[in-house]
Amino acid sequence: MKLVIAIIQPHKLGAVKRELEAVEVNLMTVTNVLGQGRQKGITEIYRGAREAGGLLNKVRLDIAVNEDFVEPTINAITKGAHSGDVGDGKIFIVDLAECIRISSGERGGIAIG
Amino acid sequence: MDSGDTAWILAASALVLLMTIPGLAFFYGGLVRKKNVLSILMQCFIIACLISLQWMLFGYSLAFGPDFHGIIGKLNWIGLKGVGSAPNPDYSQTIPHSAFMIFQAMFAIITPALIIGAYAERVKLSAFLVFTLLWTTLVYDPLAHWVWGVGGWMRSLGALDFAGGIVVHVSSGISALILAILLGKRVGYNHKPIRPHNLPFTVLGATLLWFGWFGFNSGSALAANGLAANAFVTTHIAAASAGLTWALIEWSHNGAPTILGTATGVVAGLVAVTPACGFVNPISAMIIGMIVAGVCYVAIAIIKNKIGYDDSLDAFGVHGVGGTVGTIATGIFSQKAINPAGADGMLFGNVHQLFVQCMMLAVALVFAVIMTFIIFKIIDAVIGMRVEENNEIIGLDLTQQSEAAYTVIE
Numbered sequence: 001m002k003l004v005i006a007i008i009q010p011h012k013l014g015a016v017k018r019e020l021e022a023v024e025v026n027l028m029t030v031t032n033v034l035g036q037g038r039q040k041g042i043t044e045i046y047r048g049a050r051e052a053g054g055l056l057n058k059v060r061l062d063i064a065v066n067e068d069f070v071e072p073t074i075n076a077i078t079k080g081a082h083s084g085d086v087g088d089g090k091i092f093i094v095d096l097a098e099c100i101r102i103s104s105g106e107r108g109g110i111a112i113g
Numbered sequence: 114m115d116s117g118d119t120a121w122i123l124a125a126s127a128l129v130l131l132m133t134i135p136g137l138a139f140f141y142g143g144l145v146r147k148k149n150v151l152s153i154l155m156q157c158f159i160i161a162c163l164i165s166l167q168w169m170l171f172g173y174s175l176a177f178g179p180d181f182h183g184i185i186g187k188l189n190w191i192g193l194k195g196v197g198s199a200p201n202p203d204y205s206q207t208i209p210h211s212a213f214m215i216f217q218a219m220f221a222i223i224t225p226a227l228i229i230g231a232y233a234e235r236v237k238l239s240a241f242l243v244f245t246l247l248w249t250t251l252v253y254d255p256l257a258h259w260v261w262g263v264g265g266w267m268r269s270l271g272a273l274d275f276a277g278g279i280v281v282h283v284s285s286g287i288s289a290l291i292l293a294i295l296l297g298k299r300v301g302y303n304h305k306p307i308r309p310h311n312l313p314f315t316v317l318g319a320t321l322l323w324f325g326w327f328g329f330n331s332g333s334a335l336a337a338n339g340l341a342a343n344a345f346v347t348t349h350i351a352a353a354s355a356g357l358t359w360a361l362i363e364w365s366h367n368g369a370p371t372i373l374g375t376a377t378g379v380v381a382g383l384v385a386v387t388p389a390c391g392f393v394n395p396i397s398a399m400i401i402g403m404i405v406a407g408v409c410y411v412a413i414a415i416i417k418n419k420i421g422y423d424d425s426l427d428a429f430g431v432h433g434v435g436g437t438v439g440t441i442a443t444g445i446f447s448q449k450a451i452n453p454a455g456a457d458g459m460l461f462g463n464v465h466q467l468f469v470q471c472m473m474l475a476v477a478l479v480f481a482v483i484m485t486f487i488i489f490k491i492i493d494a495v496i497g498m499r500v501e502e503n504n505e506i507i508g509l510d511l512t513q514q515s516e517a518a519y520t521v522i523e
Contacts, residue, residue: 044308045363045367045369045371046308046309046371046373047373047374047377047413047414047427048363048366048367048374048410048413048414048415048418049414049418050367051308054308
């Protein structure tokens with residue numbers, strides 16, 4: 001089991017979700033997050049005062065998958081979120097030690113899907 | 114008595130209250146960080162409670178009561194004794210004395226509320242309450258008497274201040290500057306950006322200020338007549354002109370206009386036209402709006418940052434500077450053709466009026482600076498004006514009021 005963590009542009013969420021559903025990855029947790037990458041954030045101006053280093057709005061997806069679904073998930077996110085510009089985001093893959101479905105008490109790979 | 118005049122002044126009184134709560138409360142509330150938004154709403158709200166009682170008990174009598182040597186009103190009207198439904202011909206023959214009193218009460222409420230912008234995010238609530246009560250009694254009430262009270266010495270000299278450029282905006286604005294300097298900068302100011310937490314609140318507040326200002330300026334005619342209509346029109350034109358000018362300045366100076374700048378420009382325009390609205394024509398109002406937008410922009414975006422005082426929400430930059438511009442502009446653009454009870458300004462051949470305006474401005478500035486300094490020093494010595502650094506970092510909502518505006522869950 002793997003946990004796929006993706007940080008993407010907020011306006012790409014719809015496209016990423018469609019791509020994931022196309023490869024039958026339907027379960028995800030989505031949160032609003034703030035961050036900066038190589039572009040070092042944005043500059044905001046309040047009453048003439050410039051304030052550099054403002055963090056950008058991003059969307060984070062947390063998706064737990066069985067091994068068979070890791071590559072399709074990565075491909076779907078990449079396809080949906082790619083524009084080729086700086087700021088498209090990142091995907092992180094980490095090992096997942098356990099997964100428990102609260103309603104039934106099932107554990108492991110069967111509980112993920 | 115005139116039922117039309119009375120109806121308008123009662124409605125205008127409610128409009129002026131709307132400027133403070135929720136207008137100013139949301140204008141300022143949106144500009145602070147989310148840990149301090151309730152402190153701003155509380156300060157604006159409780160000022161409405163505190164000063165209403167002060168006004169009823171003795172404030173109104175100090176400001177508008179029978180004159181004592183041109184400097185203060187006598188206490189004949191404490192507890193509103195004798196202030197009833199019969200008109201007071203000294204102020205208006207056509208509305209109840211109590212209607213004039215409650216209209217003026219709303220001005221006494223908003224004036225100390227404007228100062229909140231200077232000490233936002235770091236003032237102790239208890240000290241704020243004592244300061245507000247003392248400042249209103251010792252600065253606002255005498256100034257209102259000098260300029261507007263029958264027998265007041267500035268009024269007798271022919272000073273023109275239709276709706277409160279000096280009495281409301283210059284007095285609160287310059288006091289705000291003194292407080293910002295004496296109180297010192299907020300923790301972290303200059304090291305990291307202090308961003309507004311909710312600009313839509315600020316725009317909502319600015320809109321309510323614009324709306325309520327029609328009561329403030331047009332109501333100051335104390336009648337539903339042509340002069341009220343003139344004040345309504347000039348108020349609106351100056352606001353529009355200053356908002357557009359500010360946006361265009363930002364566009365050329367920063368590459369983009371902001372809604373915060375445009376809203377700030379509108380408020381600056383409203384401030385500047387306040388003393389002038391009942392004496393000038395619409396073209397003059399448009400020019401006043403353009404001038405005040407430029408001057409306030411330079412004061413806030415350039416001079417403030419160079420000098421380095423932390424006027425958190427630009428109470429001085431908008432109200433002090435804007436009120437000063439308006440007071441001087443009144444001495445330039447006034448026309449007897451608009452208001453026979455006024456005077457001609459410099460452009461209409463009467464340089465003397467400009468001199469009177471500048472003299473009044475200087476006296477009000479010096480008086481407010483000295484009094485604010487003394488009141489601050491006394492309160493700071495007795496209870497302390499500023500919260501402890503740790504409480505400032507946690508935020509005033511939790512440390513002064515034991516509540517939070519936004520919860521994470523549910």
